Amino acid sequence: MxxxxxxxxxxxxxxxxxxxxxxxxxxxxxxxxxxxxxxxxxxxxxxxxxxxxxKNSTAEVEYHKDFHIGFFVETREEVDRIYQLISADGIGDEAPERKEGRYGFYIAAPGGFVVEVACMEWPKMATPKE
CATH class of the missing domain: 3.30.720.120 (Signal recognition particle alu RNA binding heterodimer, srp9/1)
Structure with a gap:
């Protein structure tokens, strides 16, 4: 599925x-x-x-404060590239940062919800000893 x-x-x-x-x-x-x-x-x-x-409603949709959608990319450079593109248009306000196993940022999207852009940076797993 x-x-x-x-x-x-x-x-x-x-x-x-x-x-x-x-x-x-x-x-x-x-x-x-x-x-x-x-x-x-x-x-x-x-x-x-x-x-x-x-069509009768002109009100913004109200999303829960924790609701967001996410885009995962492969590298920090890709996160930074997208952030630069967005911030060049005066939209991004919080620069990418590393936290909670990822490097990325959140941005308010038109429509009343938040978008996350990140690359995952999980800690490397220890290799079991034989």
Missing amino acids: KLNHVNLPVRDVETARDFFTKYFGLVTVQEVGKNFLAILQDDTGLVLNLSHFD
């Missing part, structure tokens, strides 16, 4: 779509209606739906 998609409700589908395509390389596969649904896909096949199904 494999997770294949996530739906994130947002008030402004276009702005959220542009955020994910510009900074995280997701590709827009399909759009339905104006500010209704954008279907994005990453290079591993995961689908991210950005939706605004309640």
